[in-house]
Amino acid sequence: MLGLDYSLVIEATDQPDFFGFYSPDLEGFTGIGHSVEDCIYQARCGMREHVALLKEMGLPIPAKKLNPQIVIQNDVRLQARHVMPVMA
Numbered sequence: 001m002l003g004l005d006y007s008l009v010i011e012a013t014d015q016p017d018f019f020g021f022y023s024p025d026l027e028g029f030t031g032i033g034h035s036v037e038d039c040i041y042q043a044r045c046g047m048r049e050h051v052a053l054l055k056e057m058g059l060p061i062p063a064k065k066l067n068p069q070i071v072i073q074n075d076v077r078l079q080a081r082h083v084m085p086v087m088a
Contacts, residue, residue, distance in 0.1 A: 003044050005051075005064040010039045011075040020075065025062055026050060036072060 006025035010033075013019065021039040022030040029050045033039035054061050 002040075002068055002070060004040075004047060004068045004070070006047055006062065007065055007068045008040070008043050008070045010036055010070065010072045012072070013075050023047065025065055025068070027062075040070065 006023045006029075008021055008023055010019050010021045017034045019033050019036060019039050020030070021033065021043055023043070026047060029047060031039065031042050031046055033042050051061055
């Protein structure tokens with residue numbers, strides 16, 4: 001079991017020990033970690049805290065996902081910098 005109620009996207013950066021993460025299912029939830037495992041660990045606790053804060057503020061809480069997924073990818077901002085321009 002992943003131990004997550006929502007999907008998680010982990011993005012690698014150009015630093016080998018720095019990763020960003022966010023949940024596409026849980027608006028406003030983001031974080032950083034020093035490894036993929038660290039991101040997952042922080043997301044487990046962080047998602048619960050984020051949902052508790054939403055509840056406390058009277059904001060809508062998204063339904064838990066039956067099959068949350070973890071996606072690991074390069075930071076999309078880094079991908080855009082490494083794309084070679086096409087000459088016409």
